[in-house]
Amino acid sequence: MFKKALITFLILSQAYALESIWTDLTKSKNRISRYPNIIKELIDKEMYHTAVPYVKEYLVTYKGRTNKNFEYLFEQVVSKVGDRQFILLPENYLQNIDSPTLKYLLAKKQLKRRKYKEALQTLNGTIPASHPVKPFALHLEGVAFTMLRSFKAAVGSFENCVDQSTSSSDEVRARQLQINQDYCLAGIARVKYEQKKLDESELAFIDVDKRSYIWPELLIEEAWNSYYKGDYNRTLGKLVTYKAPVLNYIVNPEVNVLKALSYFKLCLYDDMSNIIDDHYKEFDKSKQVIDQMLAKKHSLEWYFKFINSYVDGKKYYDPLTNKLLENVRKDPAFLQLYQSYKDGLREIKTIKTVRNRRLRKILAINLKDSLFLQQKLIGSYVKKVFKLNSAQLEKSFIGLSYLRLEALNARKARLYSGITDTGARGDIKYLKRNSKQYFWSFNGEFWADELGDYVFALRSECQK
Template sequence: MFSKIRLLIMTAFIIGNVHASWKGAQQAIKQSNSSSRLKNLIIELVEGGYYYSALPMMKEYLTKDTKNLSSEVERAFAKMIQVVGIKQFETLPYRYLVRSRSPSIGYIMAKKLFRERKYAKALTNLKRIPSSHPVYAYARNMEATIYALKGMNRQAFEVFEECENIAVEAGNKSLKLNRDYCIAGKARAKFALKDHSQSDLLYLDISKESRIWPEILFEEAWNSFYQKNYNRTLGKLVSYKAPVFQRFFNPEVDVLNALTYLKLCLYADAKQVSDRFYKSYWNDFKKLNRYLNRTGKRFDRYYDLMVNYEQFGKTLSPLMSTLLQGVQGEVAFEVLKRQLLEANNEFERIRAKSNSAFKNFVVKNLEEAVRSQKMIIGSYIRGKLSSYYSQLYNAFEGMSYIKLEVLAQRKAKLYSFDQKDRKRGDIKYIQRNEKQYFWDFNGEFWADELGDYVFGLKSEC
């Protein structure tokens, strides 16, 4: 009974604060000084939970006010960032962002500099973020990534390990995904240092339930390939045939599959993979190229493309459907969609308010934030489609090499591609470590088996 009363009191207190903040914002808009008016509007709206309505005002404030942000605005901004994210602010010029001492702004600047490959400046911004700040763990991840890109893999490994430990010590569920990325970073660092055995063990520390595990499985396959453990590479890759991977698209999976058969001198298998790849994707690949060239950077078109696909399942080709499914499965896309939904929910709250000039003013700001969010989503979709196009382009180049190599070997060895019913496979050709065990494949994919398959093929070289 006491807990119910306490909950009612807390709810009433929150509702009271929201109403007070709405009234406070109504008073703030009447102030004559434009800078003070904007500042107080932001503070009051954020206090009331109207984060997206305050978002365009915060952008305007950052570009107009020449002073460093006050502690009140810094607090409001940090609170806003935790809800609306940082994408909306990444488009602002560096000269406006640099005025703020906010760790959140420092992280935004670091991301901008990272994309521009200005790694030294990015590191300077990252190292200013205190360990008590919510973005600290993500900052350490980015710092370690920069070291890895600069070839400083031992230092990268150490920082990735610190990043992992932060999440473990915090026990924060929201940091779990970041922790998995840091474990993957450690495995990649060991791979770069050619310590493939240790890299194997680190990859196995990532749970199959992790959102990043589908992409990690491909990296594990490459790690096995570099150890010349080709049967395990094929076993890793065959997992992608399971229905659970329907939303995962990586054309390099097929390239590595064909390349592995090539290394085992199983030329018929390599040719079959290559032929199937061309048949599946070549025509749709050309359609994708035409679509990207025709649409350019009209981000609203990409947003509409996804909306039409989600509502009606219509796209220009089967490949496009596969790619859009891949975009839907991305954590970043889910976050952007959730933020758009939150903005729409905020609109419903405001619509319930009494009609007034102030309400109309806030609605216009919120509509601007929603338009920006849709453009950000469209930009993200275009970026992913462009990335998929590049992957496909490189994959076709790789497959062309494999087809030529198979042809050369066919001439050299007079290999028969019509050979039927080859009896192949034996447990004696399988290599394993202390975290890998044997069991029989029963003809079906089971979740706990995915990623653990291994072929037993003998090399025909």
């Protein structure tokens, strides 16, 4: 009985606390100036999505420097809802307010539009070192400097990013900081790769923990690094890791292209042909299915329902479609978008406790607007993944067809020269390794601590 009474009291006290919002909304003068109070009331009840329309309206009408109170509230909303809802605001609104969080969002938008110099100007001295978005801003700086080929400055930004992306007691923020730190470590490796410092790049890639969310996507980059070093056996070893059951959700047509290229460089043309044949068998029909879907389905709401049904357990007849959806489901960016949406749905229950009917209706409309946009953001993300994969498959088909012709010419030249294969397949004397790489013997099973460390031991059949 006491427990039931306590729960009732808590619900009623929460409802009465929200009633004060109506007072701020109905005052005739300086209504916008009271929005920070409204936003705070909603945040206190963990109604972040319901607060989004008030934050946006405040941002597009307010000019000048925001007070510390609003900046703190704004950062809280962004950390829970995500930044994509606010990046959609026009640049002129993002420029109106002197806010560190907004400067970060503006720079991110400029970076996506390839305005690298403008992004650096936006970030220059505008975000204090102690501000919560600083680690993420440093990553943006590093990327912008890299694209401008200012490599020394890029490494400096990435190193500062690694140092500042320390842990947090908040679980969501801790995950965001860890992913940010890993991207900055990868940024250092990518800079070394761009500088053609391939040995340093190889060592830098190894610094990213295998347990990282982003580690699977870096394997292909490590493989290219080994390829350009001429270490084709290590390239093939990196790529075979994608066959591990734990990574069977990864879809990247470039993997087979690089495998085929590596076999081509080793003059192992039968192996190369097998890779190409398997690639067409696996992806040719599925690409047609995906292209038909993209041609017929344009609504972002449809793509939201598409992934939402998959998350709820539905599977589709096309295997590539299922793999792509699983790839999306495990992507950190999607996880943040989707979790934010799920959290927003829970705000409905709180709104239902509001006794003022008109206030309840206003809050419900606000929440609906924010969640509807979140659905579209999720749908857009899913649609983009499928469009990108279709384009990558098309590119891979063209590349592999060209490679098949090159191999045919090479085989003709070999036939006329009288060279034959030795038949020898592997020997550890063909292995190369650095100080962070170790020797493993493969017994037909993938082990977590070995992933990414495999290396083939194939002898080149090319004429010396």
